[in-house]
Amino acid sequence: MADITESPEWSALAEHQTVLAGRHLRDLFADDPDRAGRMTVTAGDLYLDYSKHRVTGETLTLLTALAERAGLRGRIEAMFTGEHINVSEDRAVLHTALRLPPGEALTVDGQDVAGDVHAVLDKMAGFAGRVRSGEWTGFTGKRITTVVNIGIGGSDLGPAMAYEALHDFADAGISCRFVSNIDPADILGKLAGLDPEQTLFVISSKTFGTLETLTNAKVARQWLIDGLGDGKAVSRHFVAVSTNAERVAEFGIDTANMFGFWDWVGGRYSFDGAIGLSLMIAVGGEAFREMLAGFREIDEHFRSAPFEANMPVLMGLLGVWYTDFFGAQTRAVLPYSQRLSRFPAYLQQLTMESNGKSVRADGAPVVAQTGEIFWGEPGTNGQHAFYQLLHQGTRLVPADFIGFAEPFEDPAVDGPAGMHDLLTANMLAQTSALAFGKTAEEIAAEGTPAAVVPHKVMPGNRPTSTILAPRLTPKALGSLVALYEHIVFVEGTVWGIDSFDQWGVELGKVMAMDLAPALTSQEPSSQAPDPSTAALVRRYRELRGR
Ligand code: F6P
Numbered sequence: 101m102a103d104i105t106e107s108p109e110w111s112a113l114a115e116h117q118t119v120l121a122g123r124h125l126r127d128l129f130a131d132d133p134d135r136a137g138r139m140t141v142t143a144g145d146l147y148l149d150y151s152k153h154r155v156t157g158e159t160l161t162l163l164t165a166l167a168e169r170a171g172l173r174g175r176i177e178a179m180f181t182g183e184h185i186n187v188s189e190d191r192a193v194l195h196t197a198l199r200l201p202p203g204e205a206l207t208v209d210g211q212d213v214a215g216d217v218h219a220v221l222d223k224m225a226g227f228a229g230r231v232r233s234g235e236w237t238g239f240t241g242k243r244i245t246t247v248v249n250i251g252i253g254g255s256d257l258g259p260a261m262a263y264e265a266l267h268d269f270a271d272a273g274i275s276c277r278f279v280s281n282i283d284p285a286d287i288l289g290k291l292a293g294l295d296p297e298q299t300l301f302v303i304s305s306k307t308f309g310t311l312e313t314l315t316n317a318k319v320a321r322q323w324l325i326d327g328l329g330d331g332k333a334v335s336r337h338f339v340a341v342s343t344n345a346e347r348v349a350e351f352g353i354d355t356a357n358m359f360g361f362w363d364w365v366g367g368r369y370s371f372d373g374a375i376g377l378s379l380m381i382a383v384g385g386e387a388f389r390e391m392l393a394g395f396r397e398i399d400e401h402f403r404s405a406p407f408e409a410n411m412p413v414l415m416g417l418l419g420v421w422y423t424d425f426f427g428a429q430t431r432a433v434l435p436y437s438q439r440l441s442r443f444p445a446y447l448q449q450l451t452m453e454s455n456g457k458s459v460r461a462d463g464a465p466v467v468a469q470t471g472e473i474f475w476g477e478p479g480t481n482g483q484h485a486f487y488q489l490l491h492q493g494t495r496l497v498p499a500d501f502i503g504f505a506e507p508f509e510d511p512a513v514d515g516p517a518g519m520h521d522l523l524t525a526n527m528l529a530q531t532s533a534l535a536f537g538k539t540a541e542e543i544a545a546e547g548t549p550a551a552v553v554p555h556k557v558m559p560g561n562r563p564t565s566t567i568l569a570p571r572l573t574p575k576a577l578g579s580l581v582a583l584y585e586h587i588v589f590v591e592g593t594v595w596g597i598d599s600f601d602q603w604g605v606e607l608g609k610v611m612a613m614d615l616a617p618a619l620t621s622q623e624p625s626s627q628a629p630d631p632s633t634a635a636l637v638r639r640y641r642e643l644r645g646r
Pocket of ligand 1 (some may be wrong): 252253254255304305306307308309310313367368453602605
């Protein structure tokens with residue numbers, strides 16, 4: 101199969117880039133003042149301004165032609181209809197089915213996918229409702245006030261991010277904590293101050309075989325038994341979310357209290373299903389369903405909007421544009437919302453576990469660069485930390501700014517604007533400064549000494565997307581997550597890779613298990629795989645007096 105980089109569409113983009121590389125966003129706006137009004141897309145609650153990108157109408161035509169060449173339209177349909185597009189695992193990729201509207205049928209590989217999804221959602225809502233109302237109590241009859249989700253990767257980052265994001269909707273007096281790391285500090289810190297009588301553990305693991313999760317779950321089980329003095333308490337305080345009923349039962353959790361999902365949901369695409377149980381307990385079934393409606397709105401838009409007006413398609417193609425034609429290595433995600441503080445971490449797994457691949461789906465090596473490195477922090481904190489590099493560094497870092505019009509609370513402050521307006525003013529000012537900068541002439545005209553002028557020059561021409569939504573509601577959050585899920589899909593399709601496997605994480609897991617005995621045994625560190633690691637093992641043992 102010919103590589104996409106050999107296509108005429110790729111060559112046309114490469115040639116076009118040589119022209120655009122020499123043009124400043126100041127010129128693009130001067131030549132085409134209407135671009136600000138034109139280069140926008142609305143999808144559900146999300147409004148995207150992409151006018152501050154280093155593109156013209158021609159760029160967009162060439163990029164959408166590349167998407168057509170990559171067969172994006174057919175691939176979208178293949179995903180939504182359950183073809184086995186996860187080729188290395190021979191699986192369908194159906195996270196979009198997790199938010200199918202009630203009444204819409206979908207049968208894949210003989211499974212009533214829609215029926216099964218709604219059955220699990222109903223079961224979750226029933227359980228969440230009982231915990232929230234106090235009908236489901238702990239072993240001693242007290243109501244549950246804290247839910248501890250134990251999981252890692254996709255079984256942690258999604259619900260943890262969403263719980264933080266939807267904090268203002270947690271209305272039942274139940275708070276959540278999230279334990280993921282095998283570092284004992286994590287679980288011990290999260291258990292500190294909790295009352296075992298009022299704590300519910302949700303053990304979340306697709307495979308129910310993940311070392312970190314099972315180890316933390318065992319520590320939690322012992323803590324509970326020690327606290328309540330009776331092993332029978334476990335069944336009232338432990339529930340599971342998994343695809344593996346056998347292992348759940350082996351662990352000692354009643355499978356009646358297990359919430360299932362399926363191998364066609366990737367871990368990093370799963371918090372809108374059963375993996376979202378802790379979130380649902382905190383915010384309620386209704387808010388959860390509103391979140392699903394937000395996902396669905398973007399799914400429908402992605403599936404039906406023409407590429408030139410399709411938000412995930414445009415944002416995915418812009419990612420390809422900078423990664424492959426401008427040599428950009430990273431993309432910053434900068435939410436101007438403290439509630440989205442975990443969103444960049446969540447996106448790191450979603451995007452980098454999906455698209456961090458160097459072979460194509462057919463096993464041939466990729467030729468293009470793949471896998472943007474996602475990173476970020478909420479504004480305005482980032483402004484006082486790393487924005488210096490964004491503004492004046494030598495690297496090109498395209499950035500996504502995400503903001504909301506309405507805050508949940510906005511205390512009165514003395515000054516020209518309220519706190520939320522100041523937050524938004526900062527976001528908009530940053531995108532403008534990044535795009536247009538400030539020239540040496542402008543700086544000199546302010547009376548700056550000549551020797552200082554070069555230090556103050558703001559080069560500009562730094563591309564950004566701005567996403568604005570009315571408010572950080574469950575629906576808006578669902579839309580935002582679906583947007584990035586589909587951006588990943590668009591990029592993966594252009595690069596021709598399987599965005600839904602993650603073989604690269606396996607070797608390290610196996611090696612850690614092989615290595616663990618060497619850290620504790622008195623035997624020479626023979627299990628160490630190489631001389632450097634063997635020396636580190638020896639040093640570690642010395643430090644621990646072993
Ligand atoms: O190690 C990577 C990974 O397999 C992720 O893809 C997944 O989200 C995470 O581990 C946790 O896996 P599980 O839900 O099976 O415990």
